[in-house]
Amino acid sequence: MIAERSSYMYEMIHTELIDALGAEFVNVRDVDRFGHSVDYYWIPEMWHDKGMETPKPDFVCHPSTTEEVAKVMKIANQYKIPVVPWGGGSGSQGGALPVYGGIIMDMKRMNKYYGVDKESMTVSCQTGIIAQHLEWNCNKEGFSTMHLPASISCATIGGFLAHRGTGVLSTKYGKIEDMVMSLEVVTPTGEIIRTLPVPRHASGPDLTMLFVGSEGTLGIITEVTLKVHPQPEKREFRAYIFKDFHTAMSAGAELMRSRLQPCAIRLYDETETKTHVRKVFGMDLDQGAYLVFGFDGYSDIVDCQMRYAREIMEKKYNGQDLGSKGGDLWWENKYKFFYPPYVFHVPQAYGTLDTVATFANIENVYHAMKKVVNENFPQARFIGHFSHWYEWGCMLYARFIFEKEDVPEDPREAAALYNRVWDLAIKAAIDNGGVINEHHGVGLKLGRFMKYLYGPAMPVLEKIKKELDPNHIMNPGKMGL
């Protein structure tokens, strides 16, 4: 808390914020402050579950324009108050938590849709728009952002930009950073800037990429122009069962090396195939590893790509064909994993050890993490699937799960156990060539690993932060900055 609510300083700041935004858009009600104190990070969820107090913001601000964001930033600098941008609050890394109180800048009122530029195939909007709303708007005009993550229903476009989000069609259409044309940003000191209008240029370093992935520590992204795509004539999936995870991984990697350009690939290890795939899809799968992939675009091109892909799967790696039905089941149920009760849930303790690596390293990363979890936490389950595939490697979506009876009753002990798993597993991943992480971001959860990950390069990030945010008010405590 920046000042006791009974103090006159609190009222002075409150008055200035109301002058900037209007009384309706500066909330100090208990429910609003509570609503921004828990996101999708396991520790605050567990903390709340056990009846503990969660750190709350002093003010929840709802700006509607870039100029209003800038006004709030200047007030915050004047009084040196922390400012934490908040989109949908659905981040799993604690990146939007107001751990030092201050101002939550809830961006959802900045939801203006400016429409599709059909000539350039781009769309512009304010960044507080919920991604599903943006996608629906684009669909109505005949286009898609092709950014279709499970969190599309709750996360804002700003949230995806802030932590480099990824959707299920990333293999063909890229991550959010591949989709961005340009940004408007309010700097920590309240200046409004725009990055260059196109992403490919030779006019110096890429300022757009300085802010994408900065998780609100270097400024607040207020507007964006993104690429859009026509809806494909056909999108078809096909699934296979391989005798083991290694064979399936080899087949998937070969599909990527073939440059056939699938829109998505997913590979589930033996354990996750037997549990999750079976449960969610209702498929009778007792053994082996389930791999699904798809292509989209013009119908005859998709058919051709699929034919070549089937040859790889069937002739070279002896995959058992589950047909297009087996693949379509995955596409139709792709978000079902994330709905309760399928999704893991407090009082269980669970985490996604999101790591990305080259094909040369990814299996080593998987086995190293699995070993460290199994050896140090025999009471935990370790499962994994490989979610986002690129020409050079893929993302490991490994998870650990402790059942209720294995989670300490005391919230401090539970948090300590949880952090120990991360400490060991993430270091194992980094030591084996993995990078934390592919799309969940760093936030509060992984900030302490940033020095280990970046090594001698970390001071570069720290100096950029210091220069842009001299009062250290932008999302303090996050990303190790």
Add this chain to the structure above:
Amino acid sequence: MNIEKFSDAIKYCRFCFMCRHLSGIGNVTFTEADTPRVRASMVYGATLRPETLTNEDLIRTMYRSDLSGACRRNCVHHFDEVGLTLAYRADIVNLGAAPEAIKAIAAELENWKDWTVSGSGKVVYVADQYSIDSGAAAAFGKLAGEFQTIQGGSCGKGLYVLGFHESAKKVAEKFVNVLSSTEAETIVVSNPAIYDMLVNTCPELGITVPGKVMHSTEFLAEVKCKPLGDIYYLESDFLRNYNDDYAAPKALLKANGANLHAFGTNDEESYSCAEGAVVLDKIEPALVEKLANYIAARADHPESDIIAVASPYTKVQLKKYTTLNVKTVEELLAEQL
């Protein structure tokens, strides 16, 4: 406590974000508090610290939910956060902690004037104030054959959603007694809130409803008029989200030559001005105005589109706050007879 019956919603909704985009009130206030996730979280917190159950901010938040049911309909497991909110309200009333403004609305609804009966026949039409004000009742009169009308009274749905279940039951019993006195075999309503009251709430309250209950669009299924042409249709929350995608309104429009266009950008959100909350216009009219403006902003051609509604309530609110050309299904048919 009534909330204990909704332990699944408390357990699962409080950490789930998957219906955030469908939070009707949340999408116009932009606050996290106005979402199923935070409402369920706060109720959970109150189960740990009962003294917080009657927190003033919490009560206000729970009384301004739009209760559209869009979250429940689109949830993979249909967890019932709507039921949880209604249960919380009932608990607040039972604890004597309902705000004075809510008590005043409840008193008004409890002391509403009596129903009057007119006409003759084996069909009775329920002409509530929204059906009359929207023009649906008058249009129904032109389209239907012989029927009795009851009008002027209250059905108890408003009291029920406010959490005054005992009072709701008394009012509903009076309503059903009047319906019984008509000896009609078929009960027809234009207002989906009354349809839901008769079909779902009355049985829940232990009240047996005499006769078959129909929405007016089902009763008018055989009506034929001149082709209706291009029409945008706004779903009713009670018909779509509370009653299994009740299909009669759209079927009737299509059968009469309507070229139906999807309104807005999707078929998941509620575009009803908080029909499910029944009396939100009395509790927080400014929110209903925001919801109306939210809908208006999503019209393709706000000045010229013909927008059909199955809910007289929705028409009344949209006419009050916007310039949209909104008509009930009954009116559209009657105009083209």
